[in-house]
Amino acid sequence: MGDLTKVTIDFEQSHLLFPKLVAVVLGLLLLAxxxxxxxxxxxxxxxxxxxxxxxxxxxxxxxxxxTLLYFSLMVPIGNIWPNTGMGFLICSIPFVFGTRFLFMHERPKRALITLAIIAVCGPSFVWWLFTYPFFLTLP
Structure with a gap:
């Protein structure tokens, strides 16, 4: 009877409860x-x-x-400089440039220069925002 009032939490596995619950609910909805x-x-x-x-x-x-290259290279590149977010930054710049370049119908020089500026400034700003004001590390 004394065991009914004790709660033990396995911290090695407890963080997996919610993703498993969401996966089961999504699986049931797919089946429906x-x-x-x-x-x-x-x-x-x-x-x-x-x-x-x-x-x-x-x-x-x-x-x-x-997209597959972006996500598969981010962690290995980030492991070269751990806890700095360099994997995110180094992979995001060519990813942003490459995806936008791929979907451009016309590629005039001015648009490519604008694209290069956006590809450098956008991920750099996100990296700075997460690293310094929020104190969060990216992969």
């Missing part, structure tokens, strides 16, 4: 959507064929590749 809309999902083949045929494959796969 699949059950409710199963006929529309099964008959969507033609829509997906048209989507993949007409989509801009270079921009789609380019943005996907840039």
């Amino acid at each position: 959507i699949v059950v409710r809309d199963r006929k529309r999902i099964l008959n969507a083949g033609q829509m997906w064929r048209n989507t993949f045929f007409y989509m801009d494959k270079v921009r789609f796969f380019g943005a996907l590749a840039l």
